[in-house]
Amino acid sequence: MSTSINLAVIPGDGIGQEVVAQGLKVLTAVLPQDVKLETKEYDLGAQRWHRTGETLPDAELEALKHHDAILLGAIGDPSVPSGVLERGLLLKLRFAFDHFINLRPSKLFPNTATPLAGRPEIDFVVVREGTEGPYTGNGGSLRTGTPAEVATEVSINTAYGVERVVRDAYERANSRPRKKLTLVHKNNVLVYAGHMWKNIFDKVGQEYPEVTTDYLHVDAATIFFVTQPERFDVIVTDNLFGDILTDLAAAVTGGIGLAASGNINPTGAFPSMFEPVHGSAPDIAGTGKADPTATILSVALLLRHLGHEDRAVRIEDAVSADLAERDGTFRSTEQIGDALAARVAG
Numbered sequence: 006m007s008t009s010i011n012l013a014v015i016p017g018d019g020i021g022q023e024v025v026a027q028g029l030k031v032l033t034a035v036l037p038q039d040v041k042l043e044t045k046e047y048d049l050g051a052q053r054w055h056r057t058g059e060t061l062p063d064a065e066l067e068a069l070k071h072h073d074a075i076l077l078g079a080i081g082d083p084s085v086p087s088g089v090l091e092r093g094l095l096l097k098l099r100f101a102f103d104h105f106i107n108l109r110p111s112k113l114f115p116n117t118a119t120p121l122a123g124r125p126e127i128d129f130v131v132v133r134e135g136t137e138g139p140y141t142g143n144g145g146s147l148r149t150g151t152p153a154e155v156a157t158e159v160s161i162n163t164a165y166g167v168e169r170v171v172r173d174a175y176e177r178a179n180s181r182p183r184k185k186l187t188l189v190h191k192n193n194v195l196v197y198a199g200h201m202w203k204n205i206f207d208k209v210g211q212e213y214p215e216v217t218t219d220y221l222h223v224d225a226a227t228i229f230f231v232t233q234p235e236r237f238d239v240i241v242t243d244n245l246f247g248d249i250l251t252d253l254a255a256a257v258t259g260g261i262g263l264a265a266s267g268n269i270n271p272t273g274a275f276p277s278m279f280e281p282v283h284g285s286a287p288d289i290a291g292t293g294k295a296d297p298t299a300t301i302l303s304v305a306l307l308l309r310h311l312g313h314e315d316r317a318v319r320i321e322d323a324v325s326a327d328l329a330e331r332d333g334t335f336r337s338t339e340q341i342g343d344a345l346a347a348r349v350a351g
């Protein structure tokens with residue numbers, strides 16, 4: 006457990022700025038007196054790119070390395086060509102800091118809207134591989150722009166990369182009351198990568214006799230996310246399947262305003278980065294309509310990662326209590342932040 010937190014803050018674009026301000030407010034309120042919080046803000050994102058043409062200069066990448074963790078709002082704007090900031094900033098950070106765990110908890114909190122009938126119990130966490138799969142930029146195109154264009158986008162799967170994420174998922178499953186781990190892949194069609202994932206999953210599982218295991222093809226998993234979400238506890242999956250499944254998970258558990266995430270390097274070799282799943286929402290930026298709860302729940306993940314489990318739980322309990330009392334009356338970004346800061350203080 007750290008007695009000081011040296012936090013890098015990347016507010017980013019659009020509502021990123023608005024929600025991060027509330028995240029920091031709650032972080033300050035929840036920390037015990039004897040934990041010193043230092044923050045440094047980094048100006049990265051669409052505005053910076055428009056101004057200077059830079060996405061993530063080496064000097065800033067180097068400076069970011071020396072923080073204990075990173076809190077990120079959202080990056081992006083329709084005025085920037087697709088891919089520039091995703092590859093040049095977000096993915097660059099994930100790869101440079103070897104964020105091989107992309108953690109996305111999904112919980113259906115009381116009194117929140119779900120499109121699912123019958124309000125099933127939903128409380129699971131997706132452990133998505135973060136550094137391999139089809140997201141490594143291993144591809145290219147030939148005869149580009151002609152009717153004979155050829156494009157490849159190769160999915161990279163290494164035994165090393167799979168084993169470390171699978172092991173992390175077993176550890177997480179083992180520490181939860183239900184101790185259940187589901188592997189999601191598509192090993193009936195993607196046989197080479199799929200069989201390697203399954204073999205490693207089975208092998209590592211021998212070290213965790215108390216964890217119950219299950220396997221689902223990704224298409225079947227999407228059905229069960231909707232028809233039987235209560236069957237899941239911890240899910241481990243590859244980068245692409247995890248990206249898609251976690252958006253579905255957010256949709257069935259009260260929406261994007263509540264979905265938190267962590268890009269984690271469990272070894273501690275580089276800082277981990279915590280962010281809401283949502284983007285910069287240019288359609289509501291500046292209106293005070295952005296819900297900061299996803300960012301505040303990401304702060305809880307950050308605190309848990311740094312060893313402050315009790316403070317993480319305090320934030321999650323405050324969110325639960327706050328949501329239970331929401332009655333549909335409009336509250337601004339700041340009002341929600343103030344209410345949660347007041348609940349966690351003391």
Ligand code: NAI
Nearest residue numbers: 079080081082083261262282283284285286288289295296
């Ligand atoms: P988005 O998540 O920004 O917005 C989707 C919809 O959800 C919008 O209607 C928005 O108003 C609403 N929404 C999002 N967050 C909300 C919140 N906290 N409270 C209430 N409503 C919320 O996704 P979109 O529109 O596809 O992307 C907008 C920009 O954000 C793009 O430039 C995109 O590249 C970027 N983006 C960045 C991400 C990141 O920084 N990790 C992730 C996703 C998108």
Ligand code: MG
Nearest residue numbers: 248249252282
């Ligand atoms: Mg996504």
